Amino acid sequence: MAATVELEFTNLLIVVAVGFAAPFVLGLAPRLRLPSVVLEIVAGIVVGPSVLGWVEVDEPVAVMSVVGLTFLLFLAGLEIEFPKLRGPVLKVALLSFVVSFAIAIATALILSAAGVAKEPLFIAIVLSATSLGIVVPVLKDSREIGSTFGQLVIAAATIADFATVILLSLFFSREASSTTTKVLLLGGLFLTAVLVALAIAQVQHAHRIRETLRRLQDTTAQIRVRGAFVLMIGLVALATNLGLEVILGAFIAGAIISLVDRDEMMTHPAFRRKLEAAGFGVFIPIFFVTSGVRYDLDALGDTSTLAHVPIFLAALLAIRGLPALLYRPLVPQGRVAVSALLQSTSLPFIVAATAIGTEIGVVSAANAAALIAAGLLSVVLFPLSALTLLKRDPETRAAMTAEPVPPGETVHAM
Numbered sequence: 001m002a003a004t005v006e007l008e009f010t011n012l013l014i015v016v017a018v019g020f021a022a023p024f025v026l027g028l029a030p031r032l033r034l035p036s037v038v039l040e041i042v043a044g045i046v047v048g049p050s051v052l053g054w055v056e057v058d059e060p061v062a063v064m065s066v067v068g069l070t071f072l073l074f075l076a077g078l079e080i081e082f083p084k085l086r087g088p089v090l091k092v093a094l095l096s097f098v099v100s101f102a103i104a105i106a107t108a109l110i111l112s113a114a115g116v117a118k119e120p121l122f123i124a125i126v127l128s129a130t131s132l133g134i135v136v137p138v139l140k141d142s143r144e145i146g147s148t149f150g151q152l153v154i155a156a157a158t159i160a161d162f163a164t165v166i167l168l169s170l171f172f173s174r175e176a177s178s179t180t181t182k183v184l185l186l187g188g189l190f191l192t193a194v195l196v197a198l199a200i201a202q203v204q205h206a207h208r209i210r211e212t213l214r215r216l217q218d219t220t221a222q223i224r225v226r227g228a229f230v231l232m233i234g235l236v237a238l239a240t241n242l243g244l245e246v247i248l249g250a251f252i253a254g255a256i257i258s259l260v261d262r263d264e265m266m267t268h269p270a271f272r273r274k275l276e277a278a279g280f281g282v283f284i285p286i287f288f289v290t291s292g293v294r295y296d297l298d299a300l301g302d303t304s305t306l307a308h309v310p311i312f313l314a315a316l317l318a319i320r321g322l323p324a325l326l327y328r329p330l331v332p333q334g335r336v337a338v339s340a341l342l343q344s345t346s347l348p349f350i351v352a353a354t355a356i357g358t359e360i361g362v363v364s365a366a367n368a369a370a371l372i373a374a375g376l377l378s379v380v381l382f383p384l385s386a387l388t389l390l391k392r393d394p395e396t397r398a399a400m401t402a403e404p405v406p407p408g409e410t411v412h413a414m
Contacts, residue, residue, distance in 0.1 A: 008058065008059075008060060009060055011055050011056055011057070011058050011060070011061050012058075012060045012061050012064065012286075014047060014054055014055045015044075015055060015061055015064075015286055015289045015290060015293070016285070016286060018040065018043045018044060018047060018285075018289045019040060019285030019286060019288075019289050020285075021043070022036050022039040022040045022043055022285070022289075023036040023039075025039065026039060033383070033384055033387065034380065035134055035379055035383075036285075037288050037347060037348070037379065038347075038376055038379055038380060040285055040288040040289050040292065041288050041289070041291055041292040041295070041351075041372070041376065042292060042376075043289065043292060044288065044289040044290060044291060044292020044293045044294075044295065045292040045293070045295045045297055046292075047292075047293065048292060048293035048294070048295065049293070050295060050296070050297035050298060051297065055293050056293070057290060057293055057294060061286070061290055061293075062290075064283065064286045064287075064290075065286055065287045065290040065291075066246070066287075067283045067286075067287075068279075068283035068284045068285070068286045068287025068288070068290070069246065069247065069250075069287045069352055069355075070232065070233075070236055070246055070247075070250040070283075071232075071250070071278070071279040071283045071284055071287075072250075072279070072284050072287060072348055072352070073165070073246075073247040073248075073250040073251040073254070073352070074232045074250040074251070074253055074254040074275075074279070075254060075275065075276060075279050075280075075284075076132060076161055076251060076254060076348075077250070077251040077252060077253060077254020077255040077256075077257075077258065078254035078255075078257055078258050078272065078275065079132050079136060079158070079254075079258070080158050080162070080254070080255050080258045080259075081154060081158070081258070082258065082259055088330065089148070089151050089152050089155050089330070090155060092152065092156075092326055092327060092330060093152060093155035093156040093158075093159050094159060095323075095326060096156050096159075096323040096324070096326050096327070097128070097156065097159045097160055097163055097323070099322070099323040099326065100128055100160065100319055100320055100322075100323045101124065101128050101163070103318060103319045103322060103323070104123075104124035104125070104127050104128045104319045105120070105121075105124045107123075107124070107127070107315050107318065107319060108120035108121065108123040108124040108127070111123060111311070111315070116308055116311060116367075117367065118362065118363060118364060118367065119357075119362040119363065121171060122171075122172055122353075122357055122362045122363060123363075125164055125167045125168050125171070125172070125353065126164075126349070126350055126353045126354065126357070126371060127312070127315055127316050127319050127320075127346075128160060128163070128164050128167075128319060128320070129160055129161060129164040129346045129349035129350070129353075130156070130157040130160045130161060130320060130342075130343050130344075130345060130346055131157075131345045131346050131347055131348055131349070131379065132154070132157040132158060132161050134345050134347075134379060134383055135153060135154065135157050135342045135343075135345060135383075136154065138342060138383045138386060138387055138390075139153065139154070139342075142387060142390040142391070144390065148330055148331060149327075149330075149331040149332070149335045149338075149339070152327055152330060152331060152339070153339050153342050153343065156323075156339075156343055157342075157343060160320070160343070161251075161349070162251070162255075164349060164353075165245075165247055165248055165251050165349075166186070166248065168245065168247070168248075168353055168356065169182075169186065169239075169244045169245040169247070169248040170182050170183065170186060172353075172356060172357065172360060172362060182243075182244070185242040185243060185244060186244065186248075188242065189235075189238060189239060189242060189244060189248070189249070189252070190252070192235075192238060193235065193252045193253075193255075193256060196231070196235075196256060197256045197259055197260055200231075200256070200260045201260045204260070217271070218270075222274065224271050224274075225271070225274050225275060225278065228253075228257060228271075228275055231253045231256065231257065232249075232250055232253040232254070234253075235249035235250070235252055235253040235256075236249040236250050236253070237249070239252075245356065247352055288348075288351070291351045291355070291372075294355075295369060295372065296365045296366070296368070296369045297369070299364075299365045299366040299368075299369045300366070300369040300370065300373060302366060305366040305367070305369065305370050306370075308366075308367060308370035309370050309373045309374050309377070310374075312370055312371055312373075312374035313374040313377050313378060316344050316346060316374060316375075316378055317340070317341075317344045317378075317382075319344075320340070320343040320344040320346070321340030321341065321343060321344045322340070323343075324336050324337075324339040324340040324343060327339055334389070337389060338386045338389050338390055341382040341383070341385050341386040341389070342382065342383065342386050344378060344382050345378050345379055345382045345383055346375055346378055346379075347372075347375035347376060347378065347379045350371050350372055350374075350375040351372055351375070354368035354371050354372060355368075
């Protein structure tokens with residue numbers, strides 16, 4: 001029995017070892033501003049069947065990878081800053097996404113007519129997302145997180161993330177059912193989420209419950225973290241039982257916590273860090289490394305497929321970048337280009353969406369590989385270019401010099 005258990009967990013051991021090694025290697029070269037997710041996926045490709053063949057996706061790896069995907073979208077929902085979604089910023093950010101999605105539909109139709117894409121609506125949804133978890137650290141590094149420019153970019157990325165998750169669940173769930181049925185199911189899920197949020201907010205005002213949470217939050221009970229897990233898994237279970245996607249339930253769970261976790265007494269300042277520690281420290285790296293293991297490198301080796309990579313990268317920049325022109329009345333002109341680059345950065349949603357798309361047959365393995373490759377390039381090129389432009393601004397450079405980034409801070413990707 002012992003030998004069987006060891007054999008079953010060998011693949012998982014290699015995956016978690018790669019997940020540890022990727023950020024550690026990047027930590028040895030701190031000047032290299034590269035999100036660890038890029039190295040995690042590339043290393044997964046190397047150890048997977050496409051190159052070395054050391055790892056295959058067996059049951060333990062598959063289960064942990066699904067939990068990692070769930071946690072990734074949960075933390076993405078947790079990034080939503082509802083107080084910033086108001087006023088002119090909200091209006092411009094909403095209009096920006098409407099324009100972005102219109103460009104996405106037009107671009108996807110052109111790609112479909114040219115024989116590049118199979119399902120235009122799916123391609124449009126995939127290319128309309130932004131990696132909020134990469135955008136936020138860049139804005140923090142440049143001390144722009146609290147500026148109107150920073151708030152606008154965050155609001156736009158938040159709306160894009162939320163909208164694309166909903167659209168993907170509405171039109172491309174694994175369960176076959178009519179759009180009307182899915183709309184009703186989505187409505188039921190959101191109604192349940194609202195009721196849960198109201199219940200949590202109400203319960204937290206009860207003195208006895210509040211004191212119990214405070215007493216148990218930093219003991220071995222870690223009661224707030226356990227409660228977050230219950231909420232996340234509960235909404236994921238509800239979403240899947242309704243025939244919707246796992247990612248939608250997880251994203252809504254994170255958004256609920258972001259909305260209700262506003263304790264003015266700051267009795268649990270480490271709560272979110274604990275959740276991030278569990279996600280980025282354990283589950284999420286497994287998802288990204290496993291995505292690399294599953295990556296079809298042979299499909300990308302075809303010349304025609306390889307040519308799709310710059311096409312998808314250019315489409316990503318056009319779809320998410322052009323709407324940044326709407327920001328000109330609110331931000332300095334030099335920040336418009338920075339906004340365009342940051343909004344065009346996308347990878348985790350592309351990885352998650354193409355996994356769903358290949359399973360239900362709306363995207364080919366070759367195009368899935370090309371989309372992920374374009375996402376990898378966007379994460380490598382766009383944030384670095386945006387940060388370079390920001391550093392050229394005298395005010396930004398002065399702020400960054402006055403308040404250096406704490407050592408050891410890493411760039412997460414969501």
